[in-house]
Amino acid sequence: MCTKDGKDVKSGEVTLKGDGTETAIADVPLGAACSFTEVAPAALPGFNWEGNLFQTASGEVSKAKPLVVAVTNPVVTLTNKYTTAVGTFKVVKKVQATGITVPSTKKFSFNYTCTKDGAALTEHTNKKLEVTGAGEVVSPNIPVGASCTVTEDRESAKIDGATLTVAEGAAVTITTGAVPSVTIANTYVKDEGDFTITKKLVDPNGVAAGKTFDFAYVCTAAGKPEIKGELKSIPAGGSKTSPKIPAGYSCKITETGASVANADLKTTAINDVTIVKNSTQTVEVTNEYSQWKGVVKLSKSLTGTGKELAKNKEFQVGYKCVKGDKVTKEGKLTVKAGTPVEVKDVPVGSVCTFTEDKAQATVEGASFNELDSTTVATATVADKDATVAANLVNSYHELGAVAVTKAVQGHRRWFLGFQEGIHHHCRMAKQR
Numbered sequence: 001m002c003t004k005d006g007k008d009v010k011s012g013e014v015t016l017k018g019d020g021t022e023t024a025i026a027d028v029p030l031g032a033a034c035s036f037t038e039v040a041p042a043a044l045p046g047f048n049w050e051g052n053l054f055q056t057a058s059g060e061v062s063k064a065k066p067l068v069v070a071v072t073n074p075v076v077t078l079t080n081k082y083t084t085a086v087g088t089f090k091v092v093k094k095v096q097a098t099g100i101t102v103p104s105t106k107k108f109s110f111n112y113t114c115t116k117d118g119a120a121l122t123e124h125t126n127k128k129l130e131v132t133g134a135g136e137v138v139s140p141n142i143p144v145g146a147s148c149t150v151t152e153d154r155e156s157a158k159i160d161g162a163t164l165t166v167a168e169g170a171a172v173t174i175t176t177g178a179v180p181s182v183t184i185a186n187t188y189v190k191d192e193g194d195f196t197i198t199k200k201l202v203d204p205n206g207v208a209a210g211k212t213f214d215f216a217y218v219c220t221a222a223g224k225p226e227i228k229g230e231l232k233s234i235p236a237g238g239s240k241t242s243p244k245i246p247a248g249y250s251c252k253i254t255e256t257g258a259s260v261a262n263a264d265l266k267t268t269a270i271n272d273v274t275i276v277k278n279s280t281q282t283v284e285v286t287n288e289y290s291q292w293k294g295v296v297k298l299s300k301s302l303t304g305t306g307k308e309l310a311k312n313k314e315f316q317v318g319y320k321c322v323k324g325d326k327v328t329k330e331g332k333l334t335v336k337a338g339t340p341v342e343v344k345d346v347p348v349g350s351v352c353t354f355t356e357d358k359a360q361a362t363v364e365g366a367s368f369n370e371l372d373s374t375t376v377a378t379a380t381v382a383d384k385d386a387t388v389a390a391n392l393v394n395s396y397h398e399l400g401a402v403a404v405t406k407a408v409q410g411h412r413r414w415f416l417g418f419q420e421g422i423h424h425h426c427r428m429a430k431q432r
Helices: 412-431
Strands: 002-004 008-009 045-058 079-085 090-098 107-116 127-132 136-138 147-152 162-168 181-190 191-200 212-220 227-235 239-241 251-257 262-268 280-291 293-303 313-324 324-337 343-348 351-356 366-368 375-381 388-398
Touching: 045 343, 045 412, 090 107, 090 127, 107 181, 127 136, 162 351, 181 375, 191 251, 212 280, 227 280, 262 412, 293 313, 293 324, 313 388, 324 343, 343 375, 351 388
Parallel strands: 090 181, 191 280, 293 388
Antiparallel strands: 002 008, 045 079, 090 136, 107 127, 107 147, 162 181, 191 239, 212 227, 212 251, 262 280, 293 343, 313 324, 313 351, 351 375, 366 388
8 A cells, every 4th residue: 555645546466475576566656655464374284374574674664664665666575474383282190099099199200202294393202291190281382283192101100019000092183272182091909919828637536626727917018017817717628818918018827726635736837928919829737636645554453362263364354445425445455463454545534444354253263252342443544644553353262162071870850950050051151
């Protein structure tokens, strides 16, 4: 637009190329004051138009500073200002945890790299972003059209005692007027394991029959709190498994209340157990019980006038040893006077009863006096390796011979009476 003396003297449009080619505007009156405006140019992909500048070698040309046309005029240069179009993306952090708590103050670090037209953008290659907790972070400005990939720094994401799984979102393309998101989800699962105790039993005498077994454990790890617990009522041949325990803990296991009255106990060593992630450690504990035992020594004693007649006789005796309601030992044996016999390996706490076979107690030349005899005897084994005594006593009376020689004269009736008297006397002696 050119004016002179307050009137418009020239106006119109010209089209210019961006390669510096000049275009002349002809027939402009001398002395006219000319200024220029530009129609907004078409958009250039990846760039923003931010304005223009008309100027000559002497300075800027504008409505406030128009160019006054003279015979010789300078070239008016139009400069358009473009800036690279930029945008951003954001990283969204999501956290899910099982068995642990992720601190809200935990910082997560990310690396991102952007490329455009197949070439890496130096200012946006292997750059870092950081977010606190389950939050978001927005990138710096990046040229529109760039493709950006985000990866998480796994070291920054780790939590001691937990297994980390990371799901990273796909690459995003930078656009104008929108902020694409890259979601990175962290899943944490507590590293845990456990142990199983299996109880084995060697118990030939059945002293621990029906017994169940209890264990206590204390698990420790450097700088972490103790974990204590119990596994109770494990039957012989059975097993129990502990609750879940963090991996890396070392557990000391002890058996409690395993002893049994009147028996020796030998237990296999229980080694400490280190908990391994997603694994069950096996602990096998064998208890070997040896019942305390003793000896019962049975002797035979003889009394009475006929004892010499029985000194070489072997007497038949049956025996039965009982503990509670259980027979622990029984059998038969032969014993002679003056020569005791032993019943060995009798469990402590057993009461042994010895019963003589009276029908076999007869001795030639003597009568067995049962009233003065002890044909049943008992003995109790009360202590380990003890020898206790039981004694059976047999009383015998020697049988005598009566010889009568008598010359009878006189009345036959008196003789018969004499016979009768002898008969009664022998009968009474035999009763004694």
